[in-house]
Amino acid sequence: MTGPLLAVEGLTKRYPVDRGPLRKPAALLAVDGVSLTVGRGETLALVGESGSGKTTVARCLMRLAEPDAGRVAFGGVDVLALEGTALRAFRRRMQMVFQDPYGSLNPRMRVGSAVREPLEIHGLARGAEAEERTVALFREVGLDPAYRKAFPHELSGGQRQRVGIARALAVGPEFLVLDEPVSALDVSVQAQVLALLRELQERRGLTYLFIAHDLAVVRQMATRVAVMYLGKIVEEGPADRVFAGALHPYTWSLLSAVPVPDPDAQRKRIVLEGDPPSPVDPPPGCPFHPRCPHPEKTDRCRADLPLLRESEPGRTAACHYARPRPGL
């Protein structure tokens, strides 16, 4: 097959915001015209701070939220038009791993049953065969199959995340949406889970959408990176080139803000002023302009919304004055 495995175009999702009994509800534009593609076997990292819309993108892809506009094509199938058995078949191909497996696993269900359940729901195996496949899944994610009898609270954070991954793998997906899969884990355990994800990708030929806010983690995992700010993608490109010299001043600032474990690091830090603005009432012009550290910022930034355009071959940025700024 040629072309990307996943192609998203103009994805838009609004949420109504209640502003009290006397005012009309406002619209929160959580995702605003997001387009992205993911090639088979690739890892696209979707990066952004809280409220940037990255999780809403994932929920729309999984059909856990219904977008207001846009197209999602997965392996040539129009995902947003799927219903009934076709939607169920699609869900076998695309699965999701959540940040906190403690919140996504049923606390009263033994973790073995949690992993076996999707096999039965999708009619892939039952009885002894389902049990056998559950054992194999536990081994594959590096868990002793004896843990099948355990409840989620009896496992460590890393073990619970392995259960979350095994449950997602049970139906044999091609594509995993990984929503902050290691953010809740301690550093020493994080590295174990990242290694497992890389290993599974290699062995099963998986494609990943890796949602994260930690750029140091993203740098290890991603083939390509898309950076979101206030519901829009502001920069997209191959990971090595984005990390070597980001084009958008927001990406500069994100990279610059990551603490480095080296007291002697001589860095030209960009410390942004203010907080990300509310997506209910985004600033006019470039949504980043009130916080933008770009030395060439002009009145144009306050008036004209910069569109995502190719600034270098294979790289896009939504900035009137996009130019690469070296790494840190």
Next chain:
Amino acid sequence: MTPLLEVRDLTITFPVRDGVALAADGVSLAIDGGETLALVGESGCGKTVTALSLLRLLPESARVSPQSRIVFDGADLLTLDAEALRRVRGARMAMVFQEPMTSLNPVLSIGTQLAETVEAHEPVRRRAALDRAAEMLALVGLPDPRRVLRQYPHELSGGMRQRAMIAMALICGPRLLIADEPTTALDVTVQAQILELLASLRQRLGMSLLLITHNLGVAAGIADRVAVMYGGQIVETATCQALFAAPAHPYTAGLLQAAPRLDGPARPTPAIPGAVPPATAWPAGCRFHPRCARAWDKCGREEPPLLDAGPARASRCWLVADPSGGRA
């Protein structure tokens, strides 16, 4: 010089369903006037319990062993009566928590909360207390402080709430500020702002800072000295420079290697195998030995003390005494 704070042999246990959790075990540390000490470790290492004990904020079920000493400004905090303790807390020693939303009162305005803090320690009128509050809010970089005085915690963003929390902690001019993961709940660009603020305030106000963090990068950016905790014990202390240049304890080295970073090559980081054991069942011998690549038979038999490992540094590891690792 007598240190501002000296903790000696602090041992804290909790009765739990399946036994007794040894949360802090013989913790000793000292902080000089104007100094920043970072207490670093992963979840369950005892760093937060240690911090809470300094202000006698431990839950009632906690047992502090009788030999423990917490000497602050010449007085043993563990033997102070309620009134004397009240005069220390929030005045000479103050604390900032991870999630300001849970430590600010949601039904009182920011101004009322700050003013009440002053009034609890000094004979001032409300108007004077509010003036001080406005000054503090300006000092922590909140725009339009008079307006913030009238606002409620939910009306502020996460970064602004953390600034208000810091203003409240500093309003009585404490000599020691304890900050427990003050930036963990914040986005990375806001985290950079708060760390910069803490560093500049410490310098301007000449106070000491005890920073509790799991993030080695955060510690590297702000600390004069670092103490690393594992299994309820301090396993290494050193100046910030020395620790990051050449960690002495294999756990510190493992943590540094496991942390994904933006400087240096973009390669997968090695994990520390295994997981932190429960506080009810620390392993015999060195508590880290089951996860340590350099352990030898002695490490499983005998518990190492904190050994002198050079000027102003110590490591709880038999390698200090036998650098050959048991082969000599």
